[in-house]
Amino acid sequence: MAFRTAHDLLSRRFPVEALEILEPALADDPDNFGLRSMRAWAYMLRAQLAKAEAELRWLVERDPSDAWSQHSLGRVLERQDRLEDALGPLRLAAVMSDDYDHHAAVYRVRNRLAQREE
Known part of the structure; x- marks a missing residue:
């Protein structure tokens, strides 16, 4: 669920809101490749290079x-x-x-x- 929600937010260019969804999900599953991909995308959109x-x-x-x-x-x-x-x-x-x-x-x-x- 977090992946889909984050993807939707990022595709609409809402990285802050996506990170709010991703961080708790990653706290539970820190090695989740998909969630970490979404977090990388969010950081890129925020220019947190x-x-x-x-x-x-x-x-x-x-x-x-x-x-x-x-x-x-x-x-x-x-x-x-x-x-x-x-x-x-x-x-x-x-x-x-x-x-x-x-x-x-x-x-x-x-x-x-x-x-x-x-």
């Missing part, structure tokens, strides 16, 4: 094949202007998912890195 990064690293460590977690980690690192660190997870997500947005993120970060080198 350090918290989002920590959550996403936990998720990637437990399931490196999760394209959403890899892409989200790359995006959080990109938002922190850590482009070199972002490129690895973004590339993995693009290869795993073959999603247009994931490939676009790789292209965008590579271009930003190239501009830095000029």
